[in-house]
Amino acid sequence: MSQPSSDLNSQHYRLQLKIQGTVQGVGFRPFIYRLATQLNLTGWVNNSVQGVCIEVEGLRENLEQFQRRLQQEKPPQSEILSLDSIWLPTVGYSQFEIHVSDSTTHTQKSAIVLPDLSTCSDCLQEIFDPENRRYQYAFTNCTNCGPRYSIIQGLPYDRNHTTMSTFTLCCDCQNEYNNPLNRRFHAQPNACPVCGPQLELWDKIGNKIASFQDALKQSADIIRSGQILALKGLGGFLLIVDARNATAVQNLRTRKRRPAKPLAVMYPNLEQVKQDCLVSELEEQLLCSPASPIVLLRRISPLAGVISPGNPYLGVMLPYTPLHHLLLAELNFPIVATSGNFASEPICIDEAEAVIRLNQIADFFLVHNRPIVRPIDDSVVRVIAGEEMVLRRARGYAPLPVPIPEESIGADRSPFYQTNFSLAQLSDLSIENPKKILAVGGHLKNTIAIAFNQKAFLSQHIGDLENPQALDAFQEVMNSLSNIYDFQPNIIVCDAHPDYYSTQFAEALSQQNHPIPLIRVQHHLAHIFSVIAEHHLQLPLLGIAWDGTGYGLDGTIWGGEFFQITETQIQRMASFRPFPLPGGDKAVYEPRRIALGLLYELFGNSVFNHEITLESMKSFTTQELKIIQTMLNRKLNTPLTSSVGRLFDGVAGLLGIAEIVSFEGQAAMALEFAIDNLETDEYYPFEWCDLPQALEKGENLNYFNWEATIKAILQDKINQKPINLISAKFHNTLVEAVLEIARKLGEKTITLSGGCFQNQYLIERMIKRLCQEQFQVYWSQKIPPNDGGLALGQAAFLINHQQSVPNLGRKAEKS
Numbered sequence: 001m002s003q004p005s006s007d008l009n010s011q012h013y014r015l016q017l018k019i020q021g022t023v024q025g026v027g028f029r030p031f032i033y034r035l036a037t038q039l040n041l042t043g044w045v046n047n048s049v050q051g052v053c054i055e056v057e058g059l060r061e062n063l064e065q066f067q068r069r070l071q072q073e074k075p076p077q078s079e080i081l082s083l084d085s086i087w088l089p090t091v092g093y094s095q096f097e098i099h100v101s102d103s104t105t106h107t108q109k110s111a112i113v114l115p116d117l118s119t120c121s122d123c124l125q126e127i128f129d130p131e132n133r134r135y136q137y138a139f140t141n142c143t144n145c146g147p148r149y150s151i152i153q154g155l156p157y158d159r160n161h162t163t164m165s166t167f168t169l170c171c172d173c174q175n176e177y178n179n180p181l182n183r184r185f186h187a188q189p190n191a192c193p194v195c196g197p198q199l200e201l202w203d204k205i206g207n208k209i210a211s212f213q214d215a216l217k218q219s220a221d222i223i224r225s226g227q228i229l230a231l232k233g234l235g236g237f238l239l240i241v242d243a244r245n246a247t248a249v250q251n252l253r254t255r256k257r258r259p260a261k262p263l264a265v266m267y268p269n270l271e272q273v274k275q276d277c278l279v280s281e282l283e284e285q286l287l288c289s290p291a292s293p294i295v296l297l298r299r300i301s302p303l304a305g306v307i308s309p310g311n312p313y314l315g316v317m318l319p320y321t322p323l324h325h326l327l328l329a330e331l332n333f334p335i336v337a338t339s340g341n342f343a344s345e346p347i348c349i350d351e352a353e354a355v356i357r358l359n360q361i362a363d364f365f366l367v368h369n370r371p372i373v374r375p376i377d378d379s380v381v382r383v384i385a386g387e388e389m390v391l392r393r394a395r396g397y398a399p400l401p402v403p404i405p406e407e408s409i410g411a412d413r414s415p416f417y418q419t420n421f422s423l424a425q426l427s428d429l430s431i432e433n434p435k436k437i438l439a440v441g442g443h444l445k446n447t448i449a450i451a452f453n454q455k456a457f458l459s460q461h462i463g464d465l466e467n468p469q470a471l472d473a474f475q476e477v478m479n480s481l482s483n484i485y486d487f488q489p490n491i492i493v494c495d496a497h498p499d500y501y502s503t504q505f506a507e508a509l510s511q512q513n514h515p516i517p518l519i520r521v522q523h524h525l526a527h528i529f530s531v532i533a534e535h536h537l538q539l540p541l542l543g544i545a546w547d548g549t550g551y552g553l554d555g556t557i558w559g560g561e562f563f564q565i566t567e568t569q570i571q572r573m574a575s576f577r578p579f580p581l582p583g584g585d586k587a588v589y590e591p592r593r594i595a596l597g598l599l600y601e602l603f604g605n606s607v608f609n610h611e612i613t614l615e616s617m618k619s620f621t622t623q624e625l626k627i628i629q630t631m632l633n634r635k636l637n638t639p640l641t642s643s644v645g646r647l648f649d650g651v652a653g654l655l656g657i658a659e660i661v662s663f664e665g666q667a668a669m670a671l672e673f674a675i676d677n678l679e680t681d682e683y684y685p686f687e688w689c690d691l692p693q694a695l696e697k698g699e700n701l702n703y704f705n706w707e708a709t710i711k712a713i714l715q716d717k718i719n720q721k722p723i724n725l726i727s728a729k730f731h732n733t734l735v736e737a738v739l740e741i742a743r744k745l746g747e748k749t750i751t752l753s754g755g756c757f758q759n760q761y762l763i764e765r766m767i768k769r770l771c772q773e774q775f776q777v778y779w780s781q782k783i784p785p786n787d788g789g790l791a792l793g794q795a796a797f798l799i800n801h802q803q804s805v806p807n808l809g810r811k812a813e814k815s
Helices: 028-038 060-072 121-127 171-178 212-224 246-256 270-276 281-287 322-331 351-358 468-484 501-511 523-535 591-609 622-634 644-655 666-673 692-696 707-718 723-745 760-772 787-800
Strands: 012-022 042-047 052-059 079-088 096-098 199-203 208-211 229-232 237-242 264-266 294-298 313-317 335-339 364-368 380-384 387-392 401-403 417-419 437-439 449-452 455-458 491-495 518-521 541-551 557-565 569-576 687-689 702-705 749-753 776-779
Touching: 012 060, 028 042, 028 052, 028 060, 028 096, 052 060, 060 079, 121 322, 199 212, 208 212, 212 229, 212 237, 212 322, 212 364, 229 351, 237 246, 237 351, 246 335, 270 281, 281 294, 281 380, 351 364, 380 760, 437 787, 449 787, 455 787, 468 501, 491 501, 491 787, 501 518, 518 523, 518 787, 523 541, 523 557, 523 749, 523 776, 523 787, 541 644, 541 723, 557 644, 557 723, 569 723, 591 622, 591 644, 591 707, 644 666, 644 707, 644 723, 666 723, 666 760, 687 723, 702 723, 707 723, 723 760, 749 760, 760 776
Parallel strands: 042 096, 229 364, 264 313, 294 380, 417 569, 437 491, 491 518, 541 749, 569 702, 749 776
Antiparallel strands: 012 052, 012 079, 042 052, 199 208, 199 364, 229 237, 237 335, 264 335, 294 313, 380 387, 401 455, 437 449, 449 455, 541 557, 557 569, 687 702
């Protein structure tokens, strides 16, 4: 960058700035207009498909002050990722203007789409001011808040590229939009009761009952009466009942087919939250943040009973749209506000569709006529080790990108990338530059990602790909995110599991039109690389990935994995001793089966001869035990697993605290919650060893042998030791086992990822113990540790090793 010499301060110059980052939809152009005007500068600013472009003319000292203040005083929701500046000769601008957006398509679109933002304090004051023209208007917003990602159809972010394009601004709103001194200057979703979206209340077959404020008041009466209201919100429908009414909540559970999974609660204000829950300073910041997620809080009142059965935590959020604020102000009590869907289906976003899909759940529908482009659930976060951990990344967070460090692009790699179970070279694949990567994630808690221009854009939470509606949502989200950025991939990355729908979709897509290279990345490596990408970590390191299920390249189900990762090698260094899952997937929902599998692995058929008596054994019928014994003896539908998540389930089954569950992870959660704040450093005996069957295959792995641990747990159970003590000792054993293998392997940098590390007791104790021994520990924070982070990890794996991608993802028979 060349600058004018210092002795020419009195002369005029032109400064051209190109800014990329979160700079559209946050009042950035009005801010630039006001700043330039204050400094007597002329020129223009506009949105482009990559960000914001600025040209300013004036005295050099004013231009330098402009550039400095631009970065210091930028709008609070904005973020500058890159700023390129060039000094040029003047062209004689006479004033400063906001130009029409540049929507040329010859350049790759890369402007960052802002997530939907919760209502700001200024708008909130207006909707409760009887003298304001937006009094009680449910769609009030400005440049500091309101819908963004849920309404945008394309870039640049202008009204004609949103679903607000069908609403013509009235004179008052147009004047606000045109006034540089107004906070609604170029606020794309700007609206008022005269010209904007409107509310209607429908019965369960779609007949209109009421409109405007009357619809809101009648909706409040419906909730008070104990009935179920389906409310069209920001990113889709919410199902709402009075949180204090146990009968109404149970009715919602029955109709929604969600017998035990926790439900979220929306409170009118922070003061009422604090009456029912403990709220730390960070948790309060999260609740009140522009993202306004659901925050898991330790409850101190009996409210949660049927809302969060057996769970000491309550998922809490505050109102985040004017509609929610107005409804909660009318009610002044907490409401259950859960996704508008049946269990495992995607959230409804269209009112006509909702009447068809939800009329067996909801009694009434509060709807509006502002179209929603894509479904966006509420995000879920909790505080782990004093830091925010995102468990479900959606509204308020998606689709903000994860920056990819410049040095990881095109790094000099060895042409071969050695692993301890495969060797591959991509010299036969023709991959264009720059790389445009589509990563399709996994099967559960699915998200997708597109990566290009040193950024990976991770979609919102899509859900489990288990039914036609979810599969349609998966493709719609992929198409929607791709359309915003005019994105066409030149390489696709997927999970190694051949039966995942996302994998099968990737395989089909790679063959459409012309073949696109397809790379399969092993599940747990994707978990590890999501943490590497999030924290921009340098290799080497030890990556630990613990979860419920992941396709293993040896034909078993992995889930307790330790990988040593260097610049040129990935080696699976350690795992857990495999054990059988009688019934396969059925065992996930019957932890008693996993308990039986563990016992059979230790004691063989004597388990079935009444030599061991446990509650979980008594819950089976004689016929069921005979069938399971046959399955185990003949190894029929009894896959082996090294999964720590399934080990948690098995121990919960052995202890009789979770024999049959209704959602994945329920047993492991019950085992964590059983600790009940007990403090102890005790742990069970364990050992790391080689397994004969592994050595026969030529594998040089360290295996965590849980035999001594399980036998000690059984003895404590027989001796009627407290369940909280047994659970705490089991958790502590896993932590001590990690500490021992970490010492042995010698890597000082350690990453923790996978669904098991949503367990607060487990991860906080592990972080503490590892740090005590001078290890550097990194874990998932802004990116979910569960399968919601897989897509990022898949893309990051390829980016980190794009010169030499290993054959870690080929099907087992090809590896």
